[in-house]
Amino acid sequence: MLKTLIVILLSSVLVNNYVLSRFLGICPFLGVSKKLDQATGMGIAVTAVMLLATAVTWPIQYFILDKVGLGYMQTIVFILVIAALVQMLELLLKRFSPSLHKGLGVYLPLITTNCAVLGVAINNITDGYNFLESMVNSLGVGLGFLLAMVLFSGLRSRIDETNIPKPFKGLASTLIAASFISLAFMGFAGIVDNIFG
């Protein structure tokens, strides 16, 4: 049981990293990874929303949608739930922890349309994870996102300082750099498989 959870966690952080191997959440990855503090803030906010979204959408799918045969309403319900959750989280933070809101609040509205959040909620269902596994998977995906953002922010500040051909300035070189990080992460596949396989 514990082993299953550890494998799920490690593979969602390293092997199936949503940003680097599944291409989910690329927009904020490319957008907010410019500075380390921004990258960390966004990563933490995304992890929190993913956990919260999973905690709500998993029961909704199994105890409401599947029970009444409305499985096909999944997408529409999940995206509304995520949007509402993000809104609520922002209001709560504003009301009870203005300092935290100042740190994370600005990233919250961006998260609604972060496809990694909706992606993890849907994947938890399609992969047939139970509630605990879903939560661990969401945590792993969130941490993986954070890891990718933080790693990349360091790299990016260096790219911006270098003199590269104009057409490659900005996003083009960023994507190529992301490609190399993604290549490095591919190496984890064998490691996790062999440690726990």
Add this chain to the structure above:
Amino acid sequence: MMKNNNLSVLLKGLIKENPVFVLILGTCPTLATTTNVTGAFGMGIAALVVLVCSNILISLLRKIIPDSVRIPCYIVVIAGFVTIVQMVVHAFFPSLYDMLGVYLPLITVNCIILGRAEMFASKNTVGKSALDGIGMGLGFTLALLAMSTIREVFGAASFAGVAIPFLEPYKIEFLTKAPGGMLVFGCMIALVYIITKGKAPKKTSFSCAACPNAANCLTGCSDAPDAETEKGDA
């Protein structure tokens, strides 16, 4: 004049304001579904259908939807059409459904669609909105086809599943993997920059501001030096 105007609405999405290579929208499906031409074409058409339908409906409802709840309304409409497309694909193209997997429902959060709803459909007539949807959808499809052709032909030595034998010994399998996708995408953006000589329209003046991701998207614009200044405006 009117006709010309309509035509330009349709055509601008193809190259000049290509949503993928110029506006850098919808990067997730661009990278994820372009490992083969079939999947990319399916994704492009699915997004096109959703884009046209949601543009039409939102344009129809543009006088009814109150400003304060417009974003949730758009999301519901888009998610609804995405689900419809999802069910139709599942029923009539099961293999495509398996190929696209989670990326099919994720059309819901594709910035292109929400962006067009906010910036175009909510301000223009039904006819124009439909044309805009078709243009942008075709632009998206074309971009996906270009990416996937490069990745499949050179990465897997085949085109839409049909093998190209003489390329077989030279295939670069790396291109079909995740890092290869990013590499090709990066090069394509640089190429389009060269072709348009860096005169692509700025995102803020276009569609991205509507997208909840707008603020962070801007820094990711292809013309990064300008993006810094724009960020203040956004």
Add this chain to the structure above:
Amino acid sequence: MKKSVLSTLTLVGICAVMAILLALTNFITAPIIKQNQEAAANKALLEVMPNGEKFEKVEFDAETLPKTVTEVYKEKNGGYVITLTTTGYNSGLVIMCGINADGTVSGAVCLASQETLGKEKTYGDEFVGKKSAEVDATDTISGATKTTTAYRNAIKDAINASIILGGGTVDIRSEEEILLDNLLAALPAGEGKFTNLFIAEVISGIDAVYTADNGTGSVYVIGDEFYGVPTGGTSDNENVAAAHAVLSASTVEDIDLSAFEGLPKRLVSAKVTATGNYILEVEGAGFGIMNDEEYIHSSGEYIIVRVSITPDGKIIDTLTVYQAESEGIGDACAKESFYGQFDGKTEETYKDIDAISGATYTTNGYLKAIENAFAALKVLKGGNE
């Protein structure tokens, strides 16, 4: 306030409209999706039962069917398609097998496997049209005896399962379970734990002797008959009574190896019979171990051979107790036709045997084991004198 109510109502209205649209689409597409999924599932089933018409998944009580059965589909005309998971050379050998209503195999495919040779993929075709009794007569997969055996047993399990599902009864126990049940029937006090003494060869007229681990008695096997005799008791059968008398008189005694010096390192255990013969368990290096000591392959394991031997150094009988040699070779060396060659040999002649072709290491391992036995015999005899 009025404005926010209106906003909410509009949002709810749009949700309702979209929900209706979705429901309509679902109404049209759901049956098609279901049909597609059934067709896809049936496609695999049709592969093993080409004449099958309509398949329906069957829920079953796992206790009543062979343990290997994991999934069962019933076909309209009374046949079954059964999925089994078993272990060949490696675990995870998954076989799907179709059984016609008349009990013949309609087809079999290997859905997943970890076997080294990969020849199991097409092996299922061998079984088409076969009945349960004919399964063992199919051609083997050359060089893959374990895979062949596992495959055949899975097919037999499938046939048995189809008979049970059809309301019949079949013995679904494994060979070990059958043996244990027979032993327990003969000697209920044995409480389910018996040890094969492997000393039948020194007692005439008996095929095997098992003793209960809790010391309550022994079971003697002659042909298909099991004779249980409690400790201190006797039997009506002459041979059994005689054997039991010999055995009760501590015919076979364990030798305390620590009392001897200079025994070969690879002597596992030693027993001495009343007639003075020795029963020795000795090891010989299998493939992957050099010079009887150095592991050149982490997977190398010792072969254990049981040798009964007369005091003057003539081998009465040999038996492979344990071996983990490569597939194909291991099966060849575990056969009586190979190790039986040592019977009647002496220290001078034991090397005069036919080697297992292509398995020098394994053959040498056996020779080394026998050499160890002779070396041990000398020390043990010396101690007795």
